[in-house]
Amino acid sequence: MKHKEIVLISGKGGTGKTSMTASLIPYFPKLVIADCDVDAPDLDILLEPKILQKEDFIATAKAVIDSSKCINCGNCINVCRFNALSPGDNTPVVKEVYCEGCNACSLVCSSDAISIAPYKTGEIFDSVTEFGPMIHARLTPGEEVSGRLVSEVRKRGKKKAEETNAEVMLIDGPPGIACNVISSITGANLAIIVTEPTTSGLHDLIRVHDTAKKLKVPTAVIINKDGLSSEYSNKIVSYTETQGIILLGRIPLSNKILDSINNKKIPSINAKDFFISNGWELIINNINKMIYSS
Ligand code: SF4
Numbered sequence: 001m002k003h004k005e006i007v008l009i010s011g012k013g014g015t016g017k018t019s020m021t022a023s024l025i026p027y028f029p030k031l032v033i034a035d036c037d038v039d040a041p042d043l044d045i046l047l048e049p050k051i052l053q054k055e056d057f058i059a060t061a062k063a064v065i066d067s068s069k070c071i072n073c074g075n076c077i078n079v080c081r082f083n084a085l086s087p088g089d090n091t092p093v094v095k096e097v098y099c100e101g102c103n104a105c106s107l108v109c110s111s112d113a114i115s116i117a118p119y120k121t122g123e124i125f126d127s128v129t130e131f132g133p134m135i136h137a138r139l140t141p142g143e144e145v146s147g148r149l150v151s152e153v154r155k156r157g158k159k160k161a162e163e164t165n166a167e168v169m170l171i172d173g174p175p176g177i178a179c180n181v182i183s184s185i186t187g188a189n190l191a192i193i194v195t196e197p198t199t200s201g202l203h204d205l206i207r208v209h210d211t212a213k214k215l216k217v218p219t220a221v222i223i224n225k226d227g228l229s230s231e232y233s234n235k236i237v238s239y240t241e242t243q244g245i246i247l248l249g250r251i252p253l254s255n256k257i258l259d260s261i262n263n264k265k266i267p268s269i270n271a272k273d274f275f276i277s278n279g280w281e282l283i284i285n286n287i288n289k290m291i292y293s294s
């Protein structure tokens with residue numbers, strides 16, 4: 001049986017997306033976990049996976065200067081339109097963060113001192129947790145190619161799901177609406193938008209919902225931190241009604257979730273009574289109904 005893919009997203013950071021993802025994990029016994037929040041992964045801090053395999057992720061190339069050949073003529077500095085080269089004592093210095101690997105500097109170097117070499121932009125991990133396999137990654141700080149890394153995490157997650165006959169791949173998606181979000185939700189069976197009742201929560205819910213709609217990904221909403229503002233909770237409810245989005249549930253603002261995360265515990269296990277009394281099992285039932293009807 002082909003597995004179903006559930007991805008949790010949020011238009012903004014800080015809504016509790018990872019807490020909600022973690023809280024779903026125990027309810028899907030045959031799953032693969034994929035952490036696509038590669039810019040700031042933190043599901044691994046909570047789950048403490050055992051890393052089975054680690055690989056460098058190469059998605060770009062950068063200029064490398066051979067100082068033994070360089071005559072410090074400065075031609076490369078003049079041609080670089082990304083300001084990725086600055087004068088140095090014996091040879092120009094490559095500022096890797098700015099280098100686009102365009103090769104222009106190499107073409108003007110009469111000393112053949114510049115090569116364009118593959119550059120590590122992140123690491124990707126094949127791991128196992130007490131709840132099942134986990135594929136996760138970490139983007140090198142300063143790099144901006146997370147869409148490709150996210151896509152790789154999903155690809156490996158799918159493969160792992162097939163190998164292990166998993167029923168569900170649960171994806172912790174990145175915040176925002178950039179290319180990394182598109183990579184994480186395209187083709188998913190369900191995108192659960194975790195929002196909070198604030199001005200920015202509502203604004204970003206609308207933006208991320210528009211993105212999912214364009215990609216024809218079925219969506220549902222969880223309001224986290226309910227009680228923060230009844231005005232904005234009402235506005236979010238009204239938005240879901242007018243847009244025909246299923247509101248899976250409302251999880252009240254509570255220290256129990258924060259305490260669980262701080263103690264590296266899955267909130268829905270550590271604060272089970274709190275989750276059950278706030279309709280968590282109904283949320284799970286409705287998620288199952290949605291993924292098995294799509
Ligand atoms: S163009 Fe070549 S020789 Fe001239 S400074 Fe650059 S690396 Fe050195």
Ligand code: SF4
Nearest residue numbers: 080099100102103105
């Ligand atoms: S490869 Fe392109 S961006 Fe990088 S240093 Fe050379 S000219 Fe600049």
